[in-house]
Amino acid sequence: MSDVFNFSAGPATLPVDVLRQAQDELLNWNNQGVSVMEMSHRDPAYVRMAREAEQDLRDLLDVPDDYEVLFLQGGGRGQFSAVPQNIAAPDSTVDYLDTGIWSGFAIREAEKFVAKVNVAGHVKEGVKGKEIQSPDDWQLSDNAAYFHYCPNETVDGIALHDIPNVNAPIVADMSSNILSEPLDVSKFGVIYAGAQKNIGPSGFAIAIVKRDLLGSPQKQVSSIMDYQLQAKDGSMYNTPNTFAWYLAGLVFKWLKVQGGLSEMGRINHEKAQLLYDFIDKSDFYRNTVNPQYRSIMNVPFQLADDKLDAEFLAQAEAAGFKGLKGHRFVGGMRASIYNAMPVAGVKALLSFMADFERSQS
Ligand code: PMP
Numbered sequence: 573m574s575d576v577f578n579f580s581a582g583p584a585t586l587p588v589d590v591l592r593q594a595q596d597e598l599l600n601w602n603n604q605g606v607s608v609m610e611m612s613h614r615d616p617a618y619v620r621m622a623r624e625a626e627q628d629l630r631d632l633l634d635v636p637d638d639y640e641v642l643f644l645q646g647g648g649r650g651q652f653s654a655v656p657q658n659i660a661a662p663d664s665t666v667d668y669l670d671t672g673i674w675s676g677f678a679i680r681e682a683e684k685f686v687a688k689v690n691v692a693g694h695v696k697e698g699v700k701g702k703e704i705q706s707p708d709d710w711q712l713s714d715n716a717a718y719f720h721y722c723p724n725e726t727v728d729g730i731a732l733h734d735i736p737n738v739n740a741p742i743v744a745d746m747s748s749n750i751l752s753e754p755l756d757v758s759k760f761g762v763i764y765a766g767a768q769k770n771i772g773p774s775g776f777a778i779a780i781v782k783r784d785l786l787g788s789p790q791k792q793v794s795s796i797m798d799y800q801l802q803a804k805d806g807s808m809y810n811t812p813n814t815f816a817w818y819l820a821g822l823v824f825k826w827l828k829v830q831g832g833l834s835e836m837g838r839i840n841h842e843k844a845q846l847l848y849d850f851i852d853k854s855d856f857y858r859n860t861v862n863p864q865y866r867s868i869m870n871v872p873f874q875l876a877d878d879k880l881d882a883e884f885l886a887q888a889e890a891a892g893f894k895g896l897k898g899h900r901f902v903g904g905m906r907a908s909i910y911n912a913m914p915v916a917g918v919k920a921l922l923s924f925m926a927d928f929e930r931s932q933s
Pocket of ligand 1: 582646647648649650674722724725726727745746747748766767774775
């Protein structure tokens with residue numbers, strides 16, 4: 573293992589045990605004499621592995637029986653267009669919360685497929701920092717085909733920790749927080765996630781869809797995006813990303829060995845708390861999100877003097893802390909601390925941050 577801790581927002585760090593196993597069996601998977609990338613997705617051994625991965629994901633999230641679990645392509649943004657195509661008629665209204673950069677992209681994509689995208693609520697500046705408007709202030713539509721939100725805004729580090737209480741089916745973009753803690757799947761109509769943070773390689777996506785939402789009200793849905801078609805074909809309507817599916821399966825098994833999502837949740841809250849406590853105590857670093865809305869996966873932070881950003885990032889990189897540069901839209905720094913980031917990585921980062929602060933005083 574290298575001495576690097578990788579805080580990239582995605583594609584992100586993966587469990588070392590998983591990468592080792594993939595390396596060990598790269599040339600000869602499951603005694604097949606070939607790599608898992610070189611065999612048919614219809615091969616019984618591959619199908620067995622694929623179904624086991626689905627079952628492991630169902631076990632981890634305790635997915636109720638009336639939900640389909642789909643393994644799709646096109647990453648998170650693919651789902652921005654799959655969702656309206658699959659569950660809203662062209663003349664319908666849909667409600668979206670606009671809580672950050674990814675919500676904004678999802679809104680602009682949905683506008684292509686439905687008559688009206690109603691932005692029901694926003695982020696605002698409060699006395700304790702950036703926060704999401706209270707549900708009492710949301711402007712919900714009477715007959716929305718669905719309500720969409722992003723519980724964890726990866727760029728902004730803003731999270732909505734409570735599941736909204738709305739009448740329409742809830743659709744959630746969980747690209748950056750899926751599998752980070754236990755979740756009540758039964759509250760949702762659709763949960764989707766691009767894979768490259770807590771699941772596996774990029775370009776791959778997961779959608780968990782309540783069965784009563786299958787069957788699009790749109791006349792034309794592109795077939796590879798069609799939830800009903802993909803469900804009927806076991807997510808193999810077209811050739812799936814076989815390697816990503818395999819790697820995701822290894823990650824699911826790793827999560828089970830770690831103790832499942834309650835244990836991951838405990839560790840993730842601990843990591844986030846360590847970072848936020850350190851930042852809040854410091855005059856040198858700051859985070860501008862109201863503590864109630866802070867992400868436990870993506871921790872953006874700024875230096876009091878942003879002229880030091882480049883120096884901070886250069887020294888961090890040299891010390892083995894990768895991927896700390898904030899998103900190009902917002903600048904500053906961001907530590908992404910997904911499931912595969914150990915507590916030791918966060919503690920090492922804090923020690924570096926303390927040293928850097930001292931070196932500047
Ligand atoms: N939603 C969220 C919350 C994300 O963080 C991202 C990617 N960072 C996306 C959607 C887009 O994912 P992709 O690049 O796989 O399309």
